[in-house]
Amino acid sequence: MTKRTIKVDYLARVEGEGALHVRIAGDRVEHVELNIFEPPRYFEALLRGRDFREAPDITARICGICPVAYQMSAVHAMEAACGVTLPTPLQDLRRLLYCGEWIQSHVLHAFMLHAPDFLGLASVVEIAKREPALVQQALRMKKAGNAIIAAVGGREVHPINVKVGGFYRAPRRDEIAGLRDELAWGRDAAAAALQWAAGLDYPDFERDYQFVALRHAAEYPMNAGRIVSSRGLDIGAAAYEQHFAETHEPQSTALHSHLIADGSAYLVGPLARYALNFDRLPAEVQAAAKAAGLGAVCRNPYQSLLVRLVEVLFAFGEALRLAEAYAPPEPASVEVAPQDGSGCWATEAPRGLLYHRYAIGGDSLIRQAKIVPPTSQNQPSIEADLRGVIEANLDMTDDTLRHRCEQTIRNYDPCISCATHFLTLTLDRQGEGAA
Amino acid sequence: MRPLVIGIGNTDRGDDGAGPVAAGLLERSGLTGALVMTCRGDPADLVTAWQEHVAVIAVDACVSGAEPGTVFRLDAVRDPLPEGFGAVSTHGFGLAAAVELARAMKCLPSVLTVYGIEAAGFDAGAPLSAPVATACRAVADEIAQDLQEALCTKPA
Numbered sequence: 215m216t217k218r219t220i221k222v223d224y225l226a227r228v229e230g231e232g233a234l235h236v237r238i239a240g241d242r243v244e245h246v247e248l249n250i251f252e253p254p255r256y257f258e259a260l261l262r263g264r265d266f267r268e269a270p271d272i273t274a275r276i277c278g279i280c281p282v283a284y285q286m287s288a289v290h291a292m293e294a295a296c297g298v299t300l301p302t303p304l305q306d307l308r309r310l311l312y313c314g315e316w317i318q319s320h321v322l323h324a325f326m327l328h329a330p331d332f333l334g335l336a337s338v339v340e341i342a343k344r345e346p347a348l349v350q351q352a353l354r355m356k357k358a359g360n361a362i363i364a365a366v367g368g369r370e371v372h373p374i375n376v377k378v379g380g381f382y383r384a385p386r387r388d389e390i391a392g393l394r395d396e397l398a399w400g401r402d403a404a405a406a407a408l409q410w411a412a413g414l415d416y417p418d419f420e421r422d423y424q425f426v427a428l429r430h431a432a433e434y435p436m437n438a439g440r441i442v443s444s445r446g447l448d449i450g451a452a453a454y455e456q457h458f459a460e461t462h463e464p465q466s467t468a469l470h471s472h473l474i475a476d477g478s479a480y481l482v483g484p485l486a487r488y489a490l491n492f493d494r495l496p497a498e499v500q501a502a503a504k505a506a507g508l509g510a511v512c513r514n515p516y517q518s519l520l521v522r523l524v525e526v527l528f529a530f531g532e533a534l535r536l537a538e539a540y541a542p543p544e545p546a547s548v549e550v551a552p553q554d555g556s557g558c559w560a561t562e563a564p565r566g567l568l569y570h571r572y573a574i575g576g577d578s579l580i581r582q583a584k585i586v587p588p589t590s591q592n593q594p595s596i597e598a599d600l601r602g603v604i605e606a607n608l609d610m611t612d613d614t615l616r617h618r619c620e621q622t623i624r625n626y627d628p629c630i631s632c633a634t635h636f637l638t639l640t641l642d643r644q645g646e647g648a649a
Numbered sequence: 650m651r652p653l654v655i656g657i658g659n660t661d662r663g664d665d666g667a668g669p670v671a672a673g674l675l676e677r678s679g680l681t682g683a684l685v686m687t688c689r690g691d692p693a694d695l696v697t698a699w700q701e702h703v704a705v706i707a708v709d710a711c712v713s714g715a716e717p718g719t720v721f722r723l724d725a726v727r728d729p730l731p732e733g734f735g736a737v738s739t740h741g742f743g744l745a746a747a748v749e750l751a752r753a754m755k756c757l758p759s760v761l762t763v764y765g766i767e768a769a770g771f772d773a774g775a776p777l778s779a780p781v782a783t784a785c786r787a788v789a790d791e792i793a794q795d796l797q798e799a800l801c802t803k804p805a
Contacts, residue, residue, distance in 0.1 A: 326693060339746060339749045352693070356697070371689050
C-alpha cells in the first residue's frame with residue numbers, strides 16, 4: 215500500500231492560527247486533523263463577575279471582523295434573561311447594524327481572501343493588477359458596510375453604541391439618510407459582483423450536509439428565529455444545549471461541536487442559512503441567485519462564495535429598506551432590570567450560528583457565560599470536507615492537493631481567532647516518501 | 650487636502666498598539682492641519698482611507714529582529730515594504746499587502762511614509778513595553794515636526 219504525507223505549515227488568508235495534518239494510505243485518507251493552537255483567551259471566564267450590561271462591549275472584543283454578531287447575541291441573551299423584548303423600531307435598527315457587518319465581512323472574504331483561489335492567483339493584489347475596477351468596487355462595497363456600522367454602532371470596529379435594551383443613542387434621521395445613495399449603489403454593485411462570480415470555475419464537489427441555521431417566521435434570519443436543521447430539528451435557543459454539545463479534542467484549543475443524538479457533524483453559515491431560508495429571500499434576490507446558477511439549496515462548499523454574494527445583495531437591499539423607513543426610535547433603549555435567571559440566544563454571524571448563554575443574578579453580575587462561535591461548530595464539517603476532497607483528488611500532485619485543501623478550508627471563512635485561533639497543513643501519503 | 654496620519658494596530662495586544670498610541674499622542678499634541686485616525690490594519694480599510702489623501706503617514710508595529718523600540722522610516726511609494734510588514738495583521742494580510750494592492754490599482758497617495766516600531770511582544774491585554782512606549786513618543790514628535798515644517802513651508 216502506498217502511503218504519503220503532505221504538510222502545509224501555514225494556511226494563509228484565514229483569521230487566526232492553525233495547522234492541518236493529513237495522512238493518506240493508498241486510496242484511503244487515514245487521518246485528518248485540523249489543529250488549532252492559538253491560545254484560548256478565556257472570555258467566558260472573564261465575563262463572570264462583570265455587570266451584565268458590560269457583556270456587549272466585552273464580547274465585541276472577541277473578534278475584529280464580526281464584533282456586531284457578538285454584541286447581538288449577547289444583548290439578546292441578556293434581554294431574554296430579564297424577560298424583555300424590544301419594540302420593533304429598535305429591532306429594526308439592530309437588523310440594519312447587522313446588515314453592515316454581513317456586507318463588510320462577506321466582501322472582505324469573497325474578494326480579498328477567497329476569489330484568488332478560483333483565479334489561480336496568489337492574492338487579491340494579483341487580481342487588482344488584472345482587474346483594478348473590480349477590486350475598487352469591492353473596496354467601495356466594504357466601505358458601505360463599514361459606514362452602516364459607524365452610523366449605527368458609533369464606530370466601524372468594536373462598535374460602542376450597542377447596549378442591553380437598545381442603543382445609547384439613536385442615530386439622527388440624517389445620519390441614516392446619508393447612507394441611502396451608497397446602499398442603492400451597493401445593491402447594484404453586489405448584483406454585478408454576483409454575476410462576475412458566477413463565471414468562476416468551481417471544483418465539482420458536494421456533500422450531504424446537515425444544515426443548521428436560524429429560521430424566522432417572516433424574514434431572512436439575522437437576530438432572531440428558531441434553530442432548525444435540514445433533518446427536521448426545530449427548537450428554540452433555550453434548547454440548544456440539549457441538542458448540541460462541545461467536546462475538547464487534543465489537537466485543538468477550540469472546542470468541536472456535534473449533535474448529541476448521533477454525534478454527527480453539522481454545518482452552519484451561508485450555505486445553511488441559504489438552504490433553510492431561500493424562501494425568505496426577496497423575489498429579486500432569489501432570481502439573481504438562480505441567474506448565478508444556484509438552486510434553492512447549494513451543497514458545493516466552494517460555491518459558498520456565490521452564496522455569500524447573494525447574501526451581500528440581500529443585505530444591501532435590506533439595509534436600504536430599513537434606512538428608507540428609518541425614524542429615530544424614541545426612547546433609544548428600554549429599561550432592562552437585572553433579575554436572577556439565565557438567558558440564551560442565537561443570532562446569525564456572517565460565518566453562521568452564534569450561541570450565547572448567560573446566568574445572571576439580581577445584583578446584575580454575570581454568574582456564568584457560554585459562547586459557541588460558528589467556526590467551532592464547523593470544525594468537524596471542515597475535516598469531513600477535507601476527507602472527501604482528498605479522497606476525490608488523490609491523483610493530484612502534493613502541491614496541487616495542498617492548495618486544494620487550503621482552498622477547502624477557506625470555503626468556511628474560518629475565524630480561528632474566534633474559535634480560538636492559524637493553520638499549518640501536513641499531508642501524509644505514507645509509503646510514497648512524498649514531502 | 651490635509652495629510653492623513655494613520656495609526657495601525659490593536660491596543661489590546663501589547664506592542665501591536667504602537668500605531669494607535671503614537672497616533673493618539675499626535676492627536677493630543679494639538680497639531681492642526683492633519684487628520685489623525687486609527688485602524689486595525691484591514692488592508693481594504695487602509696486602501697480606502699488613504700485614497701482620499703495626497704500625503705499619508707502610517708505608523709505600525711513590526712518584527713524584524715531588531716532591538717524593541719527601534720524605529721524604521723520607509724518610503725512606501727518608492728519601494729515595497731518588506732514582506733509581511735506589520736506585526737499582527739488581519740487574515741495574515743497586512744500593511745505591506747495594502748501598499749501593493751494600492752500600487753496595483755494605481756491609487757497610492759503621492760506620499761506614503763511608513764514608520765515601523767519594532768515590537769517586543771503581542772500578549773493579549775498587555776501594555777506597551779517600555780522601549781516601544783518611548784519610541785511612540787519619539788515617532789509622534791518626529792511626525793509633528795515634519796508636518797509643522799511641511800505646513801509652514803506650504804505655499805499660500
